[in-house]
Amino acid sequence: MQKDTRHTIVRLLSNIGSRREVDQYLKRFSSVESTRFAVVKVGGTILRDDLDNLVSSLSFLYRVGLFPIVIHGGGAQLNAALEEAGVETKRIDGMRVTTPEVLEVARKVFQRENWRLVEALEAMGTRARPIPSGVFEARLLDEERLGLVGEISGVDLDPIRSSIRAGHLPILSSLGETPSGQILNINADVAANKLALDIEPYKIIFLTGTGGLLDNYGRIIPSVNLAEDYNFLMSQDWVEGGMRLKVEQIKGLLDELPLSSSVSMTVPEHLAKELFTHRGSGTLIRRGEGVVRYDGLDGLDRERTAELIASCFGRPLTEGYFDKKPFYRVYMSDSYRATAILTKENGIPYLDKIGVTDQAQGEGLGGSIWMRMKQENPKLFWRSRVENPINHWYFDEADGSYRDGRWVVFWYGLESFEEVKTCVDAALKMPETLVKQEDQDV
Structure with a gap:
C-alpha cells in the first residue's frame, strides 16, 4: 500500500478516535503476522441486509495493510432457496439435517454468496479471493441422524496463506470436504472457531445485527473480562438462551487461545471504531485477568x-x-x-x-x-x-x-x-x- 494512501486512511480513522489511539492499534495489528491479524465471521443475514457496510469496512482494513480472514454463513439465504425449491428440511439439536437434496441447494447458495461478497469487494478496488471449499477437512458427524453434516477433522491453511501472499483478502464459506471428496455442511460458527484455534489470531470478530452482547436494558455491554466477569454474567437471570450459549462458546474458545487473542462483536458499519478506539462500538471479550x-x-x-x-x-x-x-x-x-x-x-x-x-x-x-x-x-x-x-x-x-x-x-x-x-x-x-x-x- 502506498504511503500517502495509508496516511489518508489513518487521518480518516482519527475522526472516530484520537490519533494516538489509532496509531497505537494500527502499530499493534501491523506487528502481527498477516495471517494472524483477524478471523471475521459474517452471518448470512449480514450478507443479505448489510453488504455495503460490510464491504466498506473490510476495504478500510485492506487499505491500511491488514488482511482479515473472512468466513461467512448463508443460513437465511439457504432457508429461502430451500423453500423456493420445495425442499423440506428439519433441525435436530439446532443442526440442519442435510440430505443430498439440501446439500445440492446449499452448495449453490454458499458459492453464490461467496462470489457476491468477492465481487462487491473487487468493485471497491479491494482484491479478494473466493475460497468456497478446500480449507476444512471433515468427516460425517452422525450420518444416520443428521445426514451430510460434517465435523471438522483438519484445516488446510495453504489456500489462505496463498491468498494473503498474493495481496488478496481470503473469503471462505463453511463447507467441508472428506478425504474422498464428499462435500459436507458445517455450521459457520463452528468453522470460524476451528479456524481460530488453528491460526491463533489476534482478533476474532463476529459481525452481528445486534452489535454486541446486550444487558437487561438492551444496551450493548462494552467489554467482558472473563476472568473477573464470567461468573457474575452467568448468574444473571437475563443471560439466557442464545446469549448464554454464545458466552459459553466464546469462553471455551478463548481458553484454548493465547492471552493476546480477543473476541469482538459489532455491526459492520462500526468495525473500524471497534478495532481502533479504546471505547469501541460493540462488545470486546478477553480471557483477561483477575481484580484483587x-x-x-x-x-x-x-x-x-x-x-x-x-x-x-x-x-x-x-x-x-x-x-x-x-x-x-x-x-x-x-x-x-x-x-x-x-x-x-x-x-x-x-x-x-x-x-x-x-x-x-x-x-x-x-x-x-x-x-x-x-x-x-x-x-x-x-x-x-x-x-x-x-x-x-x-x-x-x-x-x-x-x-x-x-x-x-x-x-x-x-x-x-x-x-x-x-x-x-x-x-x-x-x-x-x-x-x-x-x-x-x-
Whole structure:
C-alpha cells in the first residue's frame, strides 16, 4: 500500500478516535503476522441486509495493510432457496439435517454468496479471493441422524496463506470436504472457531445485527473480562438462551487461545471504531485477568501503584500520598495495569483515583474494575475536571452530578439531599494529589 494512501486512511480513522489511539492499534495489528491479524465471521443475514457496510469496512482494513480472514454463513439465504425449491428440511439439536437434496441447494447458495461478497469487494478496488471449499477437512458427524453434516477433522491453511501472499483478502464459506471428496455442511460458527484455534489470531470478530452482547436494558455491554466477569454474567437471570450459549462458546474458545487473542462483536458499519478506539462500538471479550481488592493498603505494592498512577496521568503522586488519606479499598488488576483507589469521607466511599493504562483500556480492564467496584460499593462519589474526555462515561454511570468551576462532582446511590450536599462539599475541598496540574484528575 502506498504511503500517502495509508496516511489518508489513518487521518480518516482519527475522526472516530484520537490519533494516538489509532496509531497505537494500527502499530499493534501491523506487528502481527498477516495471517494472524483477524478471523471475521459474517452471518448470512449480514450478507443479505448489510453488504455495503460490510464491504466498506473490510476495504478500510485492506487499505491500511491488514488482511482479515473472512468466513461467512448463508443460513437465511439457504432457508429461502430451500423453500423456493420445495425442499423440506428439519433441525435436530439446532443442526440442519442435510440430505443430498439440501446439500445440492446449499452448495449453490454458499458459492453464490461467496462470489457476491468477492465481487462487491473487487468493485471497491479491494482484491479478494473466493475460497468456497478446500480449507476444512471433515468427516460425517452422525450420518444416520443428521445426514451430510460434517465435523471438522483438519484445516488446510495453504489456500489462505496463498491468498494473503498474493495481496488478496481470503473469503471462505463453511463447507467441508472428506478425504474422498464428499462435500459436507458445517455450521459457520463452528468453522470460524476451528479456524481460530488453528491460526491463533489476534482478533476474532463476529459481525452481528445486534452489535454486541446486550444487558437487561438492551444496551450493548462494552467489554467482558472473563476472568473477573464470567461468573457474575452467568448468574444473571437475563443471560439466557442464545446469549448464554454464545458466552459459553466464546469462553471455551478463548481458553484454548493465547492471552493476546480477543473476541469482538459489532455491526459492520462500526468495525473500524471497534478495532481502533479504546471505547469501541460493540462488545470486546478477553480471557483477561483477575481484580484483587485490598481493604486499606495492607498487601498493596505502593511503588508499583505509584508507577501506575504516574503512567496513567503523566505526573506523579504528591509526596506522602499513601500516608495522608483514610484509604478504604483499592481495586487492582493482577498485572498492576488498572486500579481504583477509594477513601472514606464522612462514612461514604470516595473514588480518589482511577487509573488504566492505554493497553488495559483497549482490553476492557477498566470496565471490569468499575463493575466490581460498583457491585461492592452501593454508594460512591468522585470528582473529575470539566475537560476530562471520559466525563461522558461518568455521566452515564452516575445518578447525579454538580459542576463548580473546574470540577464536576459525580455520585450514585446517595439517598438524600443532605448526603449529596455533604459529598459535593467534601469533593470540592479535596487537595490536589498529583504533582503537576494538567488535563485530568479523578
